Structure formats: C-alpha cells, structure tokens
Amino acid sequence: MAEIGRVRIRLPSSIQPGEVVRVRTLVIHPMEITERDKEGKVITKNYNFIHTMIVAFNGKEVLRGETTQSVSENPSFTFPLKADRPGKLTITFLDTTGKKYEGAEEIKF
Amino acid sequence: MISMTRRVFVKRLIGFCLTSAAAFTDFFRPGASRAQTSTGSVQPEEKVEATMKRLFGARTIAPGDGKLKLEMPMIAEDGSNVPVTVQAEFPMTASRYVKNIYIISDNNRRPLNARFSFTPEAGKAYIATSLRLGMTTDVRAVAEMNDGTLYMVKREVKVTVGGCGG
Numbered sequence: 324m325a326e327i328g329r330v331r332i333r334l335p336s337s338i339q340p341g342e343v344v345r346v347r348t349l350v351i352h353p354m355e356i357t358e359r360d361k362e363g364k365v366i367t368k369n370y371n372f373i374h375t376m377i378v379a380f381n382g383k384e385v386l387r388g389e390t391t392q393s394v395s396e397n398p399s400f401t402f403p404l405k406a407d408r409p410g411k412l413t414i415t416f417l418d419t420t421g422k423k424y425e426g427a428e429e430i431k432f
Numbered sequence: 433m434i435s436m437t438r439r440v441f442v443k444r445l446i447g448f449c450l451t452s453a454a455a456f457t458d459f460f461r462p463g464a465s466r467a468q469t470s471t472g473s474v475q476p477e478e479k480v481e482a483t484m485k486r487l488f489g490a491r492t493i494a495p496g497d498g499k500l501k502l503e504m505p506m507i508a509e510d511g512s513n514v515p516v517t518v519q520a521e522f523p524m525t526a527s528r529y530v531k532n533i534y535i536i537s538d539n540n541r542r543p544l545n546a547r548f549s550f551t552p553e554a555g556k557a558y559i560a561t562s563l564r565l566g567m568t569t570d571v572r573a574v575a576e577m578n579d580g581t582l583y584m585v586k587r588e589v590k591v592t593v594g595g596c597g598g
Contacts, residue, residue: 343555356564357474370474385553391475393537393545395513395562395595402548405555419473 326351330414330426338406340432346378349399350416350424356392373398375417380430381410406430475542480572483536483543488582493574496520496583502573504589511565512595518573520557520583524550530557532576539569564595 333347355370376388386402404412409431416424478486503517520530529552535545548559557575565571572586 365474365477374473380553383553385551387549388559389547389549390561391542391544391546393540393542393564395564398561401517401558401560403554403556403558405553 328352328416328422328424330416330424332412332414332426332428334412334428334430338430338432341405341407343403344406344430345401346404346412347399347401348414348426349397350426351397352416352418352424354392354394354396354398369419371418371420373416373418375415376400377415377417378402378404379413379415380404381408404430406432475544477541478543480536480538480543487534487544488574491580491582493582493584496573496575496585500573500575500583500585502571502585502587504571504587507590507592508565509592510595511567511591511593514563514565514589514591514595515560516563516571517560518558518575520575522557522575522577524552524555524557526552529578530575531578532574533557533559534572534574534576535561535563536572536574537563537565537569538572540564540566565589565591566594567591 329351331349335344338344350373352373354372357370358366360366370392372392373390373394376390377384378386385404388400390398409429411427412430413425413427418424499521501517501519501521503519504514508514516535518533518535520533522528522530524530530550533548533550536543537545545563546561550557563571568588568590570586570588572584575583
C-alpha cells in the first residue's frame with residue numbers, strides 16, 4: 324500500500340520530431356468500489372478512487388480524462404501525444420481524498 | 433445627521449441574517465446538482481438510456497462504423513480488468529477535432545466508465561485503458577467532435593466472472 328500514487332510513464336525509446344507518439348502510463352491506486360450492507364443498500368462513505376487525469380506538455384493541457392469506479396484497479400492509460408518540440412510531459416492524477424499524484428518525463432530527440 | 437433609526441437598523445440586520453442563512457444551507461444541501469456532471473463523486477445508479485440522455489440529451493448519434501474503432505476481447509474471464517481501446521480515425525486539426533471520447537457499458541449499475549477530452553495537440557485521438565464490467569454487456573464508445581457531432585460504436589463482451597462488487 325505504500326506504493327499508492329506511484330505514476331509510471333513509458334515513452335518510445337526513440338522519438339522523431341513531429342511524430343505522434345504513444346504514451347503509456349500506470350498509477351498504483353486501489354480505485355475502491357462501492358460496498359453494500361446485508362440488505363443490499365449502498366454504504367455511504369467517501370470512496371477513494373481517481374476521478375481525473377490531466378496530461379500536460381510544456382505546461383499546456385493536452386488531454387484530460389475523467390474516470391469513475393468502473394475503471395480497473397491500478398489503472399493504466401495509453402494515449403497519443405504530438406511530439407513537435409522537446410519538453411516536459413507531466414501527468415497528474417487526482418483522487419476523491421483530495422490527493423494529487425504526479426509523474427513527469429522529458430521528451431527529447 | 434443619522435438617517436437610520438435603531439429600529440430600521442435592527443430590522444435590516446435580521447433580514448440579512450435570514451438571507452445569508454438560507455444561502456448557507458442551500459450550499460450544503462445533499463444531492464445538489466453538482467454531483468450530476470462531475471465524475472468526482474459516485475455516479476448515479478441508472479439505466480444506460482438515462483445515462484445517454486443525461487450526457488447527450490436528444491442529439492442524434494450517427495453510426496461510427498469505419499471511423500471509430502472499439503477493440504475489446506470477445507470473452508473477458510475477469511470482469512475487473514477488461515482491456516479496451518477506442519480509436520477515432522478523424523483528422524485532428526485546429527478547426528475539426530475529436531473533443532471527447534466516452535466509454536459506456538450498458539449493464540453496469542453505473543454505466544459511464546470514463547470520459548476523455550482531447551485537444552488538437554494530441555495529434556491523434558485514441559485511448560486505451562482497462563474497465564470493470566459487472567456482467568456480460570454491450571460496451572459503447574461515443575466520440576464527440578468539436579462541432580457537436582456524435583458517433584457511436586457498440587460491441588458485446590461476454591464476462592465470465594463479474595468485476596463489480598457494488
């Protein structure tokens with residue numbers, strides 16, 4: 324559990340300028356599902372799951388994902404990014420406990 | 433010269449307290465409408481038709497065959513981790529691009545799985561992730577263009593062991 328919030332990012336080993344690259348990311352997170360009591364009623368509490376993913380390239384937001392509990396535990400995402408200039412790719416995950424998990428990777432040619 | 437008498441002042445003070453108290457309780461009222469649009473709270477339990485109506489209203493949805501691809505296994509043994517890839521083969525230019533991709537699974541108690549918002553800087557529009565599916569279900573992918581046009585593809589996934597406890 325100590326690993327919760329570790330963000331891993333994978334880029335292709337070589338990137339050509341202007342290429343649309345495939346970025347893979349994974350975050351360690353339990354993505355809690357709703358629990359029910361014996362009568363089948365949903366237990367009201369603050370379920371801890373990631374609700375937002377923000378991908379920014381050189382500080383500019385390029386992709387935003389809004390996720391729900393019906394995304395798997397330790398969610399992974401693959402998405403495109405146009406690498407037209409070198410820079411810093413940051414991926415931020417926000418969960419319902421107000422925590423923020425960040426990962427960053429340099430894009431260079 | 434003081435124009436406000438003590439009586440008027442007290443009346444106004446009471447009035448002010450009442451209105452601000454009303455505003456205060458209104459803000460903390462449970463089930464306020466902000467829970468409806470954000471995925472940051474637990475999604476409402478509803479039928480897929482209700483989800484589609486909530487997200488797209490009465491807008492027409494064109495079939496996305498050939499343009500929008502949804503890749504999933506035919507049979508998913510473990511419903512708690514079903515890989516999915518949605519690929520929208522539309523050009524991504526500043527004037528016309530894919531704005532949102534929605535992933536919706538019909539038979540889940542809370543059908544909306546995720547929504548991804550793209551910008552032209554992404555270069556292409558595809559997303560791969562993994563879903564939790566409660567039972568055998570149709571999964572839909574809906575692509576929304578920046579002009580509001582909607583495209584949808586749908587396919588069935590057989591789920592051996594459901595992945596949603598809730």
